[in-house]
Amino acid sequence: MTLEGRLVDWFRSNRRDLPWRRQRTPYTTWVSEIMLQQTTVDVVVPRFVAFLRRFPDIQSLASAEEEDVVAAWSGLGYYRRARGLRLGARAVVERFGGTIPSDEKDLLSLPGVGPYTAAAIRSLAFDQPAPAIDGNVARVAARLFADDGDVGKAGTRRRLRERLVPHVPEGGAAAFSEALIELGALVCRPKSARCDACPVADLCAARLTGRVATLPVRQPPRRSRPVLSARAWVERGCRVLLVQRPADASLLPGFLELPGRWGPAGENPPDVVREVLENLGFDDVRTYEPVAEARHAITHHRIRSVAVRADVVGAAPGGCRFVPWDEVDLERVTTETRKLLRSREASV
Ligand code: SF4
Structure with missing residues (x-):
């Protein structure tokens, strides 16, 4: 079976039951992806549920006062994300009639939407072949392809994305993206990769060349x-x-x-x-x-x-x-x- 086939099969039987997966829409994808930036899944789950209860759709978020959105963000920190999300919702209502666009350029024109969030919305909600490369997926891909570029660099992430795109199954882009995210969260962990439980172990270049412990490469951050x-x-x-x-x-x-x-x-x-x-x-x-x-x-x-x-x-x-x-x-x-x-x- 192909790499993508094994990943998707594995995902179907190992996926965590997360609230944004139960009600997958462009809006829930957007909200959850912004919340998951810099915050752990365990912290996000209850807050995502409460946020969706308070702002069930893009219109309710767009018409909300900033202070109400910030209050509903309580416990997640980095409140700039909440402000950006609200501004983005307003832009969707004003410029796209309240429908979140699926086009990359349109998504990137929204306040608070960067390349990662745009790709996540496209692949997870619109099933487009646009793998979203966050730190976890970059780690998985760097190991799968034994890519020794610095994953902190945009060029490396672009290359990893290009290497993943040919593997995106026809009509299965969302499941493929979710599978990569899930593999990074549950199996291909940063310090302790569980290669013995990995569905693609015999296709993984890092494992085959004994480089799991040294990949991905990441330069230490410059001191501020x-x-x-x-x-x-x-x-x-x-x-x-x-x-x-x-x-x-x-x-x-x-x-x-x-x-x-x-x-x-x-x-x-x-x-x-x-x-x-x-x-x-x-x-x-x-x-x-x-x-x-x-x-x-x-x-x-x-x-x-x-x-x-x-x-x-x-x-x-x-x-x-x-x-x-x-x-x-x-x-x-x-x-x-x-x-x-x-x-x-x-x-x-
Ligand atoms: S074999 Fe190990 S290093 Fe390779 S993808 Fe699986 S868990 Fe990650």
């Missing part, structure tokens, strides 16, 4: 660097000064944020804020005490954000504007600025 992000907190009456990120910025183009910049962790925040405001073209800049602080992390950087109260003279130069507090849309500001502004909400 501490940085200071000093931000200006300039209020005029009931308005706050925000600056718009460039339209061609690689991250959050067009979003608003408190003016500021990154720098070495040891810099003095008021000095940085004065420099930033003067560079923007403001005169007579005065800086005072820090008013808010937040911490977050972006690839390889641990960021300490400090907002420093400041006064300036003159009109806001191009790219900046004073926005009334009650018109600040927290969905259109950067995560960092949202965190800093929320500390104001907490103290008002």
Whole structure:
């Protein structure tokens, strides 16, 4: 029997009974896949059931208030995922009439949907030959094909996906993807692969060449660097000064944020804020005490954000504007600025 045939057969008799498998739709697939990112199956199961009870379909999620969605996400952590899911649901309702698309480009155009989630929805819910390569599936595939590329790299994952695609059985893409996921979870474990219980042991290149213990290859993550992000907190009456990120910025183009910049962790925040405001073209800049602080992390950087109260003279130069507090849309500001502004909400 072929590799795919054995995997699918094995899956049919060994599959775990998970709630998203009982009611497989594009919506339940999307919700469960987002929840399963960075959270274990045991933690996700009860929360998935409760979330589906609260938001049974894309329409109910799209029309929900952000705080209700975040509350229903309680216990899962990484609340950014909940916000992204809600924004994605709204985009589906607005742009696709409430029907989750099956086309890769359309899926990738949705907020919160990256290549993995798009592939998971396509293969699991629409039965398309698009194996979703998460860490578990990458491990299984790297061992099956004895691929010694770094599975942390996009190029390796792309190659593994290309090597899996010819094995996707006609009309059985969903079962094949589920089988790979299940094999990674139950048998082809990271440290203790149970090759003696594996349905494809005699086809597995890593096992046949004695390389199970050394595959997959993964470079250790680079150590993250501490940085200071000093931000200006300039209020005029009931308005706050925000600056718009460039339209061609690689991250959050067009979003608003408190003016500021990154720098070495040891810099003095008021000095940085004065420099930033003067560079923007403001005169007579005065800086005072820090008013808010937040911490977050972006690839390889641990960021300490400090907002420093400041006064300036003159009109806001191009790219900046004073926005009334009650018109600040927290969905259109950067995560960092949202965190800093929320500390104001907490103290008002
Ligand atoms: S034989 Fe071992 S290493 Fe190969 S896929 Fe099966 S469990 Fe994984």
